[in-house]
Amino acid sequence: MCFIPFAFKITYKDTQTRARTGILQTERGIIQTPVFMPVGTQATVKTLTPDEVKSLGAQIVLSNTYHLYLRPGHELIQKAGGLHKFMNWEGPILTDSGGYQVFSLAPLRRVEEEGIWFRSHIDGSEHFFTPEKVMAVQMALGADIAMTLDECIPYPATYTQTRLALRRTTSWAYRYQSALKAALAEKEQAIFGIIQGGTYQDLRRQSTRELIELDFPGYGIGGLSVGEPKEIMYEVLDYTVPLLPVHKPRYLMGVGSPDCLLEGVARGIDMFDCVLPTRLARNGTVYTSQGKLVVRNAAWAQDFSPLDPTCNCYTCRNFTRAYVRHLLNAKEVLGIRLTTIHNLFFIFNLMKNIREAIENNCFRAFKHEFLQYFKD
Amino acid sequence: MCFIPFAFKITYKDTQTRARTGILQTERGIIQTPVFMPVGTQATVKTLTPDEVKSLGAQIVLSNTYHLYLRPGHELIQKAGGLHKFMNWEGPILTDSGGYQVFSLAPLRRVEEEGIWFRSHIDGSEHFFTPEKVMAVQMALGADIAMTLDECIPYPATYTQTRLALRRTTSWAYRYQSALKAALAEKEQAIFGIIQGGTYQDLRRQSTRELIELDFPGYGIGGLSVGEPKEIMYEVLDYTVPLLPVHKPRYLMGVGSPDCLLEGVARGIDMFDCVLPTRLARNGTVYTSQGKLVVRNAAWAQDFSPLDPTCNCYTCRNFTRAYVRHLLNAKEVLGIRLTTIHNLFFIFNLMKNIREAIENNCFRAFKHEFLQYFKD
Numbered sequence: 028m029c030f031i032p033f034a035f036k037i038t039y040k041d042t043q044t045r046a047r048t049g050i051l052q053t054e055r056g057i058i059q060t061p062v063f064m065p066v067g068t069q070a071t072v073k074t075l076t077p078d079e080v081k082s083l084g085a086q087i088v089l090s091n092t093y094h095l096y097l098r099p100g101h102e103l104i105q106k107a108g109g110l111h112k113f114m115n116w117e118g119p120i121l122t123d124s125g126g127y128q129v130f131s132l133a134p135l136r137r138v139e140e141e142g143i144w145f146r147s148h149i150d151g152s153e154h155f156f157t158p159e160k161v162m163a164v165q166m167a168l169g170a171d172i173a174m175t176l177d178e179c180i181p182y183p184a185t186y187t188q189t190r191l192a193l194r195r196t197t198s199w200a201y202r203y204q205s206a207l208k209a210a211l212a213e214k215e216q217a218i219f220g221i222i223q224g225g226t227y228q229d230l231r232r233q234s235t236r237e238l239i240e241l242d243f244p245g246y247g248i249g250g251l252s253v254g255e256p257k258e259i260m261y262e263v264l265d266y267t268v269p270l271l272p273v274h275k276p277r278y279l280m281g282v283g284s285p286d287c288l289l290e291g292v293a294r295g296i297d298m299f300d301c302v303l304p305t306r307l308a309r310n311g312t313v314y315t316s317q318g319k320l321v322v323r324n325a326a327w328a329q330d331f332s333p334l335d336p337t338c339n340c341y342t343c344r345n346f347t348r349a350y351v352r353h354l355l356n357a358k359e360v361l362g363i364r365l366t367t368i369h370n371l372f373f374i375f376n377l378m379k380n381i382r383e384a385i386e387n388n389c390f391r392a393f394k395h396e397f398l399q400y401f402k403d
Numbered sequence: 404m405c406f407i408p409f410a411f412k413i414t415y416k417d418t419q420t421r422a423r424t425g426i427l428q429t430e431r432g433i434i435q436t437p438v439f440m441p442v443g444t445q446a447t448v449k450t451l452t453p454d455e456v457k458s459l460g461a462q463i464v465l466s467n468t469y470h471l472y473l474r475p476g477h478e479l480i481q482k483a484g485g486l487h488k489f490m491n492w493e494g495p496i497l498t499d500s501g502g503y504q505v506f507s508l509a510p511l512r513r514v515e516e517e518g519i520w521f522r523s524h525i526d527g528s529e530h531f532f533t534p535e536k537v538m539a540v541q542m543a544l545g546a547d548i549a550m551t552l553d554e555c556i557p558y559p560a561t562y563t564q565t566r567l568a569l570r571r572t573t574s575w576a577y578r579y580q581s582a583l584k585a586a587l588a589e590k591e592q593a594i595f596g597i598i599q600g601g602t603y604q605d606l607r608r609q610s611t612r613e614l615i616e617l618d619f620p621g622y623g624i625g626g627l628s629v630g631e632p633k634e635i636m637y638e639v640l641d642y643t644v645p646l647l648p649v650h651k652p653r654y655l656m657g658v659g660s661p662d663c664l665l666e667g668v669a670r671g672i673d674m675f676d677c678v679l680p681t682r683l684a685r686n687g688t689v690y691t692s693q694g695k696l697v698v699r700n701a702a703w704a705q706d707f708s709p710l711d712p713t714c715n716c717y718t719c720r721n722f723t724r725a726y727v728r729h730l731l732n733a734k735e736v737l738g739i740r741l742t743t744i745h746n747l748f749f750i751f752n753l754m755k756n757i758r759e760a761i762e763n764n765c766f767r768a769f770k771h772e773f774l775q776y777f778k779d
Contacts, residue, residue, distance in 0.1 A: 074736040099729040353475040
């Protein structure tokens with residue numbers, strides 16, 4: 028394979044919003060942005076084969092360092108030839124740093140200057156994540172895009188808490204650049220810094236400034252979608268995104284409801300990931316052009332129309348609400364497969380329509396019309 | 404659709420055993436026998452789409468009257484346009500009568516001359532199955548092949564118990580023929596009688612004689628694989644099958660381990676069904692040419708070879724034991740999908756090889772060689 032460096036090129040800029048389309052070039056293929064990355068927490072996008080994930084429209088998959096480190100272990104995946112080979116996904120992979128999972132899933136965490144102590148949510152065993160450690164794990168996995176370790180705080184958090192977490196995140200980011208720059212370049216892995224600062228404008232500004240100095244090839248915006256009202260998240264994006272370098276990809280971490288995708292794109296975001304579409308699917312809720320529909324409900328027991336009559340996905344072409352509801356009700360695996368297929372198709376299709384709207388300079392109208400009918 | 408009557412034609416007869424190949428003709432396509440029917444208990448072969456079931460090699464699917472009657476209800480399925488349309492399976496469907504499930508799953512059953520009282524295993528509600536009722540349910544479902552209601556008894560059972568159950572089964576079979584013959588013919592549904600008689604030769608003979616008088620288009624052999632040693636089952640087949648009409652299909656109900664399939668075919672059986680291959684798969688056990696392999700075991704954690712190196716199924720072409728084990732271990736749905744695909748492929752492939760061996764008059768040698776390596 029010839030060497031294709033990591034690169035990002037903006038292709039269209041919307042004139043009415045900050046929306047833009049671009050091409051993200053990685054060794055394993057190009058990614059058209061704005062892009063939604065489905066989450067393959069444990070080396071699988073839940074319920075789907077990699078072929079299905081690809082045919083639904085995925086260009087890149089996200090996987091979780093925390094989960095894979097604990098099970099089956101990054102050494103095992105390295106022995107298997109890396110995560111791509113292990114899970115048989117040939118496209119690009121982004122791995123997170125595990126920061127978010129350590130703070131949201133693992134019990135008994137203690138943050139030190141050196142790193143974070145935590146217990147496994149699986150067997151209670153104690154572990155220590157440092158910036159160097161999580162980078163080594165992500166290198167063993169063979170991620171195309173890796174993320175720096177960050178300290179995630181919940182919403183609401185005080186100014187002091189937020190500032191402390193931000194300082195730690197920046198100091199950890201420094202350690203990547205000093206220790207690992209050479210190793211990373213050799214592995215052809217790109218690493219994104221993560222901007223923290225909660226909902227405080229001056230802290231977001233400070234975080235952005237400090238990370239820009241470190242000259243990462245891309246930036247994650249972290250610490251959002253952690254319980255704050257959507258309007259506050261949009262406000263943070265309004266004042267944070269303009270501070271970021273124009274020619275580098277911007278990744279809004281953990282965000283993925285249809286309305287947030289549209290609002291994020293409008294504010295200049297290029298990349299998203301979220302478990303929401305697949306998690307909702309497993310709980311029996313599907314997206315339609317009219318908004319969310321709880322297909323699990325008895326109301327649909329005798330409804331022989333597709334989940335969304337305007338949808339062209341495999342599920343909608345072949346099965347009825349009544350059948351999908353029966354499967355969910357009877358706890359049949361096929362039920363959550365069919366809803367997962369539908370929801371991911373819906374999101375990938377939305378992203379495709381967003382890109383086309385930007386290219387045709389009608390993104391604002393498209394967004395307005397979509398949100399008029401889509402009730403979240 | 405032009406009218407294609409139910410018919411069975413024997414195409415090859417093995418000269419060394421009772422094995423034979425045949426073609427079973429139904430309105431929804433022809434079936435090459437000996438055939439294995441995968442079980443779609445709740446209107447889905449667990450974890451798979453109908454497309455996958457077909458592409459793995461299924462010619463006909465079995466579904467359970469008891470389960471569908473309770474949930475979602477046969478009236479709902481009838482409203483959906485029948486079971487084929489509801490589950491989007493275009494090939495033939497055989498439905499059982501619910502007899503076996505009532506006796507193995509449902510609490511509080513009371514057998515009367517008229518029928519069987521039982522409680523739903525889902526919500527405890529009380530229900531009454533009569534021969535006429537289960538036939539009406541199977542007609543509503545639109546089965547291509549339906550089965551008569553039988554009284555199933557466990558192994559071991561006394562002679563008196565067995566004789567009583569047999570008498571009831573025959574008397575119920577009579578009620579089909581008198582009341583429903585016309586209705587069935589109009590619906591183009593075939594109905595098979597079920598031979599009971601436990602492990603008593605004279606009772607099997609009596610049951611067979613009585614059912615032959617009723618001139619069913621095919622015969623199920625019931626009450627086997629209910630806990631008796633395999634040798635006893637083979638013995639029952641040895642003395643029962645020769646009593647059956649040569650030109651009608653013989654269906655050994657609930658049997659499906661590779662060795663039993665071979666031994667059944669050798670004794671003249673044309674049709675089989677069993678949850679074993681799919682249930683084993685969900686428990687993390689897969690078939691290989693060397694016998695069963697518990698891929699869930701830690702022994703395979705770092706084994707980067709396919710489940711069965713000689714297998715050409717989707718799972719074996721794309722994934723390793725280590726990956727499948729990780730998925731099962733992490734309770735990921737894809738794990739049980741991949742093992743299910745593998746096990747069904749294995750069984751369908753075995754049946755194909757069996758048919759070819761019979762056609763080439765080398766079935767006995769094929770069976771011998773297979774069983775030499777396959778350790779159950």
